[in-house]
Ligand SMILES: Nc1ncnc2c1ncn2[C@@H]1O[C@H](COP(=O)(O)OP(=O)(O)OP(=O)(O)O)[C@@H](O)[C@H]1O
Ligand SMILES: O=P(O)(O)O[C@H]1[C@H](OP(=O)(O)O)[C@@H](OP(=O)(O)O)[C@@H](O)[C@@H](O)[C@@H]1OP(=O)(O)O
């Protein structure tokens with residue numbers, strides 16, 4: 001119909017669990033009311049045979065999916081893929097995941113940040129090698145090196161002494177357990193948007209308690225337990241989440257923006273703990289791609305705003321590309337035209353924005 005605004009189609013490819021939690025009617029309806037249609041990608045069929053999509057939103061693992069995305073990209077150069085599989089891959093290894101934190105430069109006088117001391121262990125022998133232990137002291141958390149979303153990749157062991165090392169199965173990362181008052185901060189990022197929330201974490205381990213504790217303790221996804229499970233526990237009844245102060249908003253936002261640029265990712269969250277030894281030292285312990293946004297207050301609006309930002313960007317790109325082809329019709333030579341189109345893509349995708357001013361509505365691709 002003449003004058004009707006163009007609609008925007010976002011194809012989503014998610015595992016069933018994620019689809020159930022993320023694709024809620026409330027999100028679909030809000031996005032629809034603002035011109036964005038969320039369309040399920042059929043994982044049984046080839047991606048290139050589906051669509052058309054202006055954007056593909058995804059959280060799937062494996063080589064086959066990467067190939068499908070590459071095919072789709074070459075046939076649809078104007079579609080946005082959120083996010084690039086290569087950029088996501090960095091988060092599938094708990095060492096490369098946190099390496100990016102050391103690259104960040106954030107000016108802040110009153111707070112500091114970093115990551116806990118950690119080593120990677122590839123085999124059983126190195127596990128008991130004293131040299132490997134020079135850097136660390138107990139307690140430590142043993143985390144599977146691979147963070148590929150499998151249940152196995154979330155199985156952690158809190159190790160109190162050497163006896164506790166026996167049950168570990170390398171390849172693992174051994175990370176110093178840092179007392180943090182039993183509360184973890186989860187910082188959700190969706191494009192330009194940043195929100196920090198509090199969650200229950202593991203309780204502190206005092207020096208005295210450490211002496212009496214045996215071997216190790218296994219756990220999994222402690223900050224992701226349903227609230228009723230936590231409230232059954234006497235420890236959690238004792239803890240008062242409300243009493244814990246959030247980290248300074250500006251500090252978390254600066255870290256989030258720095259991470260987003262360095263990783264070239266739009267959809268992620270990171271877990272932060274405050275070291276109780278220094279009330280102003282923050283440690284990043286985990287970064288997750290496409291986390292559970294539905295648990296974030298106001299997720300429908302936040303995500304719809306993000307989708308609309310992509311839409312605005314695409315429209316701007318379309319307009320600028322049209323200008324390029326008008327130049328072509330006006331007889332501008334081919335080389336200049338190529339430059340023009342390249343310029344448009346650079347401006348719109350903001351792919352080179354790691355230094356310099358960040359543009360409005362920028363999406364990292
Ligand atoms: N270095 C540490 N010091 C203290 N507590 C830690 C540390 N690392 C992890 N934890 C605790 O263990 C939990 C799980 O660790 P981590 O976040 O690395 O695992 P995950 O399985 O990747 O979590 P998610 O469900 O967020 O993906 C954290 O939420 C926190 O409660
Ligand atoms: O389970 P939820 O949807 O809430 O989200 C969790 C998500 O699981 P899902 O992607 O399978 O859904 C996890 O992803 P994988 O590491 O397993 O890939 C990880 O990102 C968690 O940190 C998320 O919890 P949150 O950090 O937001 O509390």
Ligand SMILES: [Mg+2]
Nearest residue numbers: 223271286287
């Ligand atoms: Mg975590």
Ligand SMILES: [Mg+2]
Nearest residue numbers: 147286287288
């Ligand atoms: Mg994680």
